[in-house]
Amino acid sequence: MIVNRNLKHLRLKHELTQKQFAEKLGLKQSVIGAYEEERATPPLNVLLDVSNLFKVSMDVLTRKDLGKLPEREWKATTVAKEVLAITVDASGKENVELVSQKASAGYLAGYQDPEFIAELPKINLPVLPKNRTYRAFEIQGDSMLPVQPGSILFGEYIENLDGIKNGKPYVLVTRQEGIVFKRVFRFSDDAGKLLVVSDNRQYEPYSIASSDILEIWSVRAFYSTKLPEADMPSPLTDQLALHVLQLQEQLKGNKIR
Numbered sequence: 001m002i003v004n005r006n007l008k009h010l011r012l013k014h015e016l017t018q019k020q021f022a023e024k025l026g027l028k029q030s031v032i033g034a035y036e037e038e039r040a041t042p043p044l045n046v047l048l049d050v051s052n053l054f055k056v057s058m059d060v061l062t063r064k065d066l067g068k069l070p071e072r073e074w075k076a077t078t079v080a081k082e083v084l085a086i087t088v089d090a091s092g093k094e095n096v097e098l099v100s101q102k103a104s105a106g107y108l109a110g111y112q113d114p115e116f117i118a119e120l121p122k123i124n125l126p127v128l129p130k131n132r133t134y135r136a137f138e139i140q141g142d143s144m145l146p147v148q149p150g151s152i153l154f155g156e157y158i159e160n161l162d163g164i165k166n167g168k169p170y171v172l173v174t175r176q177e178g179i180v181f182k183r184v185f186r187f188s189d190d191a192g193k194l195l196v197v198s199d200n201r202q203y204e205p206y207s208i209a210s211s212d213i214l215e216i217w218s219v220r221a222f223y224s225t226k227l228p229e230a231d232m233p234s235p236l237t238d239q240l241a242l243h244v245l246q247l248q249e250q251l252k253g254n255k256i257r
Helices: 002-013 018-025 029-036 044-054 058-063 104-110 114-119 235-256
Strands: 096-099 134-138 152-158 168-174 178-186 193-197 206-209 213-223
Touching: 002 029, 002 044, 002 058, 018 029, 018 044, 044 058, 044 114, 104 114, 104 178, 134 213, 152 168
Parallel strands: 096 134
Antiparallel strands: 134 152, 152 213, 168 178, 168 213, 178 193, 193 206
C-alpha cells in the first residue's frame, strides 16, 4: 500500500533506523517492520502522529507517492492549517462519517478529535469516486431549495482555498456561522473573503472571512426522502397531457383490431 511505502520513505529520508523511527512514534520496532513490509496497515492515530512529526499533509501521506512527489508539495496548506481527522475500516479504506443536525454543534468542537469522529455514524454511497476523502452532512433550513431540509449531502474534502470553483456548492464549517451549505465565490480583489450565495433568493448573499473557515467540503451528491414540490399545471402541460391520453386511446384501438 502507498501509505506503507511512504512511512519507509520518510524514515530513510530522515536517516532513521526502524528502532529510532519506532521510538519517535511510541511503537515497537517490530510494528514498524510490519508496516514497511505491508503485513499491517497503520491505524489513524499512527498516521496522525507521522503527519504531525514530519509536517506532511494527511491527504498527501495517504494518497501520493512521496518518492515521486517534490518535497515542496508534501505540505499542502489546509484551510484551517490543521490535520483532518478521519477514520478507516478494517481494510484501511476511509469511512464516510455522517454529521447529523443533532451532531452539528458538537462537530465544531470535535472536528479535529479522532475519538469524536470515530463515534459518528458511518454511511456509504458506492457511486462516489474512490480514493478521496468524503463526509456527509444533514442540512437544515430552506436556503438551498430545491434541496430539501433534512437532505444528506456528500462532500469531498477540499484541502485549500485554491480548490474552490466559483459558483459550485460547498459545505463550509466555520467558527462563527457553524455548518453552512452555499454556493461559494472567491473575491478576485480580496483573498481574505469568500462570498456565499443561497439558491433560494429570499436569502441575501454575504461574505465569510477565509480565516473563519475550518473545513471546506465540495458537494458531490445528496440524498433526500423528500421530493421537490411540483409546479402548478400550466395550459401547455394540460394540452400535453391530453395529447398523451389521445395517443394511448389510439394505441388501444389498434390492438383491438
